[in-house]
Amino acid sequence: MTDQVTAPINDWLKSEVGSNDVVLFMKGTPQFPQCGFSSTVVQVLDYLGVPFASHNVLESDELRSGIKDFSNWPTVPQLYVKGEFVGGCDIIREMFEAGELRDLFANKGVQVNAA
Amino acid sequence: MKVKNMGMMTDQMRGKLATALSPQSLDLVDESEKHRGHAGYRDGGESHFRLTVVSAVFEGLSRLERQRRINEVLAEELAGPVHALSIRALTPGEAA
Numbered sequence: 001m002t003d004q005v006t007a008p009i010n011d012w013l014k015s016e017v018g019s020n021d022v023v024l025f026m027k028g029t030p031q032f033p034q035c036g037f038s039s040t041v042v043q044v045l046d047y048l049g050v051p052f053a054s055h056n057v058l059e060s061d062e063l064r065s066g067i068k069d070f071s072n073w074p075t076v077p078q079l080y081v082k083g084e085f086v087g088g089c090d091i092i093r094e095m096f097e098a099g100e101l102r103d104l105f106a107n108k109g110v111q112v113n114a115a
Numbered sequence: 116m117k118v119k120n121m122g123m124m125t126d127q128m129r130g131k132l133a134t135a136l137s138p139q140s141l142d143l144v145d146e147s148e149k150h151r152g153h154a155g156y157r158d159g160g161e162s163h164f165r166l167t168v169v170s171a172v173f174e175g176l177s178r179l180e181r182q183r184r185i186n187e188v189l190a191e192e193l194a195g196p197v198h199a200l201s202i203r204a205l206t207p208g209e210a211a
Contacts, residue, residue: 037199037201072183073183073186074186074190074193074194075193075199075200085179086179087178087179087182088182089201090178090182090201090202090203091178091179091182094178094203095178
């Protein structure tokens, strides 16, 4: 087993997804998404009325590459709920359409709009 | 205007997916032209893809696990020239 160098960004990400119920890493901001996939996830969260923290990966190369290593997931957006990585745009959209996303929030104790 | 596209990346990705997943069906579409002017677009295409794949390999795997399988197979492409890949991964039962 080799010692792995842990980037400081990793510690920051850990505390960020640990201290916020719902965190979205995206391109752009919720008000001004700069990518269609990020925009889709924002729309789903808004529709469900879920408050979320967001981080714009376009503002930091360290964040942009750090988040991919953190989750071992090669793309952005990435959604975290209660510290757990849920997925990117395809997964969020599929879960939303299947009604699974609402259940996931409910099961994790995150407030959503009435159905 | 339709940009002529050699499709080498598309073929390479198809080949890797076919080998790794033994899919019942595999539909990989280069949608780059739809993203003209967006981040990651470049002339010649092959930057934005949509994949629908049906494979028994996905039996018993969550959505996340299925996508991870595909991401692993295409790790090289996703780390480089491929800017976006939209994935729909189904089992034969789900696709029927």
